[in-house]
Amino acid sequence: MKEEKIIKQVSVFVENKPGRLAAVTEKLYEKGINIRAFTIAEAGDFGIIRMVVDKTDEAYKVLKDAGFTVSLTNVLGVEVKDEPGGLYSIAKALGSANINIEYVYAFTFGKDKALIILRVDDIEKAIEILEKENVLFKGKVD
Amino acid sequence: MYWDPNVEKMPLKDLKALQERKLRALVHLAYEYSPFYRRKFKEVGVNPWDIRGLEDLSKLPFTKKQDLRDNYPFGMFAVPTSQIVRFHASSGTTGKPTVVGYTSNDINIWVESMCRSLTACGVSRNDIMQIAYGYGLFTGGLGFHYAAERLGATVIPISAGNTQRQIELMKDLHTTVLACTPSYMLYLAEYASNNGVDLRETKLRMGIFGAEPWSEETRKRIEDKTGIQAFDVYGTSELSGPLFTECVEKNGLHIWADHFLIEIVDEDGNLVGEGERGELIVTTLTKEAMPLIRWKTGDITIMEEEKCNCGRTHPRIMRILGRADDMLIVRGVNVFPSQIEHVLMQIPEVGEHYMIILDRAESGLDEMTIQVELAEKAFSDKVSDILKLEKRIAERLKSVLNVWAKVEVVNPGTLQRFEGKAKRVIDRRKI
Ligand SMILES: [Zn+2]
Numbered sequence: 001m002k003e004e005k006i007i008k009q010v011s012v013f014v015e016n017k018p019g020r021l022a023a024v025t026e027k028l029y030e031k032g033i034n035i036r037a038f039t040i041a042e043a044g045d046f047g048i049i050r051m052v053v054d055k056t057d058e059a060y061k062v063l064k065d066a067g068f069t070v071s072l073t074n075v076l077g078v079e080v081k082d083e084p085g086g087l088y089s090i091a092k093a094l095g096s097a098n099i100n101i102e103y104v105y106a107f108t109f110g111k112d113k114a115l116i117i118l119r120v121d122d123i124e125k126a127i128e129i130l131e132k133e134n135v136l137f138k139g140k141v142d
Numbered sequence: 143m144y145w146d147p148n149v150e151k152m153p154l155k156d157l158k159a160l161q162e163r164k165l166r167a168l169v170h171l172a173y174e175y176s177p178f179y180r181r182k183f184k185e186v187g188v189n190p191w192d193i194r195g196l197e198d199l200s201k202l203p204f205t206k207k208q209d210l211r212d213n214y215p216f217g218m219f220a221v222p223t224s225q226i227v228r229f230h231a232s233s234g235t236t237g238k239p240t241v242v243g244y245t246s247n248d249i250n251i252w253v254e255s256m257c258r259s260l261t262a263c264g265v266s267r268n269d270i271m272q273i274a275y276g277y278g279l280f281t282g283g284l285g286f287h288y289a290a291e292r293l294g295a296t297v298i299p300i301s302a303g304n305t306q307r308q309i310e311l312m313k314d315l316h317t318t319v320l321a322c323t324p325s326y327m328l329y330l331a332e333y334a335s336n337n338g339v340d341l342r343e344t345k346l347r348m349g350i351f352g353a354e355p356w357s358e359e360t361r362k363r364i365e366d367k368t369g370i371q372a373f374d375v376y377g378t379s380e381l382s383g384p385l386f387t388e389c390v391e392k393n394g395l396h397i398w399a400d401h402f403l404i405e406i407v408d409e410d411g412n413l414v415g416e417g418e419r420g421e422l423i424v425t426t427l428t429k430e431a432m433p434l435i436r437w438k439t440g441d442i443t444i445m446e447e448e449k450c451n452c453g454r455t456h457p458r459i460m461r462i463l464g465r466a467d468d469m470l471i472v473r474g475v476n477v478f479p480s481q482i483e484h485v486l487m488q489i490p491e492v493g494e495h496y497m498i499i500l501d502r503a504e505s506g507l508d509e510m511t512i513q514v515e516l517a518e519k520a521f522s523d524k525v526s527d528i529l530k531l532e533k534r535i536a537e538r539l540k541s542v543l544n545v546w547a548k549v550e551v552v553n554p555g556t557l558q559r560f561e562g563k564a565k566r567v568i569d570r571r572k573i
Contacts, residue, residue, distance in 0.1 A: 011523035013516060013528075015556070043528070046550070046552075048524075069516060069521045071521055071522075119524075
């Protein structure tokens, strides 16, 4: 049952050269894979694309076959409450349990749903906390 | 196993006495028959009678690559062309070409030297040797070819390139020994595994790699990846192609002292102390067509005169650390690309291919960038992990090179692969 609480993020290493980003999205587009969330973390000569897609395994395979360095990363989705301080209370709950948030990005899907994607250092413990807070997203992204 | 045990195990004292006799003969012959050497000797005021023993060698001038260019094509020869049975030539990427001639004795000594070497590293008549060095004017292919045949081994003279066919023939003809450059071996191993061929399942048991400097770490990588034994080979087109290999001890290459006299000198041309690195200088004691006296090879190495565990008394040189002219000067510090390779090979998170890029900043300071491929298993979705890896590599490089380099990791498979000599340095500095 754990699997459904965890979202598989596709992480791709890209050199900071023109056309690399476009090459990644083009490969996915060709296979009819939809990107639901997308962010890129840059560091000078390289960057890491992080994304959530509808057909994860297929995306992994197509990028790997195209010669990209790809990995699947376990991340968590948190349903954002439509009120100020929503993220703050989550961060505080995780923080007081000594869980580090490695990175965060936003994610909208469906008609009106908005999620925050969290990458944490202790995913098991984070699931426990977030379930207690009743904010953990469960289900499949498509 | 020895090819010529009486000579290979000759006591060092006798070997040196033999060298002295041959050296005395050489200087007289060169003075008599080579206008080039007569002129050179006169320039420094030395007479053949001044050269009595090995300690007199340093009275003689060096012979340099430029001398070969200046005297192209026949000015270096000490015999009439009617006695020459073969020419080898190099195209000279930086100027005029050079040509080397061989009498039939010269060819014989070349083949005999290589037979001793191949036997020393374990090749026998039962082996099937695939020669993936270039054939033709380049000495690599033919040098291996004739020695392997004289040994009684089976030769596959495939020459360089066409990796698909190399692997096909290797499987079909049960190749046991492969001779090629180390960078081509890495390329071939990668190509094989990408195409579903496990080299461990072939009969290939050893490789003899040379024509470019490589490191102990590259040896380990090749051996771990393919399960073969990897040996170093040395020779230069001017001395004769491949001549010397490591013996089974893998602790230096035996230089056949009855034919070649070696010295190691520093940048000023003075002999270095025991065990110190410097440029390899070779005097050919028995070459007839084009004797070379104190030939500056341009290769940096260390000499070892201790008797080897294999029983051979002939001195050894350690693997070539780099070319004197490959030496990069970065912010006034001497850097050999082989040192960089050495460091990178010890870091499992990166691959074996790399590029060195040199730039000069507006401030006038040199900037060295090392590009290296990120190993698949080392990829992390966290930027900080990759930055940490780059930093760790940069620190290791600094500790060895004494100069900082910027490290850039790139996608696996994206750096250039070299089938022949690797050209890993891009120098964009404007002097
Ligand atoms: Zn030995």
